[in-house]
Amino acid sequence: MNEIEQRLADLSLTLPTPAAPVANYVPYTRAGTLLFISGQLPFGADGKIAAAHSGRVGAEVTPEAAQQAARLCAVNILAQAKAALGLLDNVRCLKLIGFVAAAPDFIAIPAVVNGASDLMVAVLGDRGKHARSAVGVAQLPLGCAVEVEATLEIV
Amino acid sequence: MNEIEQRLADLSLTLPTPAAPVANYVPYTRAGTLLFISGQLPFGADGKIAAAHSGRVGAEVTPEAAQQAARLCAVNILAQAKAALGLLDNVRCLKLIGFVAAAPDFIAIPAVVNGASDLMVAVLGDRGKHARSAVGVAQLPLGCAVEVEATLEIV
């Protein structure tokens, strides 16, 4: 078991079969050493969006549930990266953009997106440390509370 | 007539003169083999934003009209790429971000952005298959219903 697999095991985390895109695009593209991962939604291990992860944070969705949703988005980013590359040993996370469906007046957006950022560092270690933008948006696909896209580097 | 020109002809599509930026920036920048295209608005062949493409999807703008607006954004991305490179034969679409001005409760955002994704694949074939994020936002420049930005690769 290598280092990444050990961390996944320590987190009791199994990467799911990556979700198929919900529309006419592909889950990732590669250009040289850059790997662009499509915006990932918080599909769970059962391939479904939990009710707790649907709606706007600060209204139907609690901040805690939203952070879990962001974590799932990051798990799905890693699942796509593994599908692209076969293993995660040479993946570095360059940048995340976290989109949070936010109720009016909900501004604790960074804490929500931390669910994704923390998972990246937990699994990839120093190579998980990334640049990031976090924004509160009006609506996300399928009514999800969080969507996260990633730019990765193959090192 | 090459393959790309043939596809454009099959789609009865003429690439317009690219729109000038609506503010102080440039339509594209190139770094090595990457070509970054500024967020494109749904300017039509007449250089105007149609009334049907102004406003929020799910309120003033129908989903069908929004999909057409997204298609126009993609046409304008290709027009900018042609202006940058002279021809489209060596262009690959790596990533799109589709921003959709969405009315509260309008969540069929992926179908709207498909207007852009489908056009990319229709014109560029396999090289049009891209990673993508789609988000519903509060407002877009000039009150447009859709804005799409692109990261392209010169192959």
Next chain:
Amino acid sequence: MNEIEQRLADLSLTLPTPAAPVANYVPYTRAGTLLFISGQLPFGADGKIAAAHSGRVGAEVTPEAAQQAARLCAVNILAQAKAALGLLDNVRCLKLIGFVAAAPDFIAIPAVVNGASDLMVAVLGDRGKHARSAVGVAQLPLGCAVEVEATLEIV
């Protein structure tokens, strides 16, 4: 004094100590000649967000104040780039995404983001000319009116 330092002096601009990320990520990552700068908020020279830069543009925040906020975001982008590279002489701005917290019906988003774009060109000259997307969003971290992220090139 080199050209960039001269321009900063002409603008009476001192780059601040870069703001620490407000959550678990890093201010920038580098991959080859690309430098990804995390979304920057309008922290002032005093390390604080001015009251005039908190809230939604078109409601609590005036368009003029928002343009100043966007300018501060760009100043902070340059401060991060200087922290990353030591000096700004070999920095080119490839792309900005400007996120503006917009009140309903506020659509003059490009003019707001010009505050960032103009500063980039004022400091970096031709190497400051960038591709750009500007979008109006529901909420930004800490309730800020503007957030700007950047992709830079080391030339």
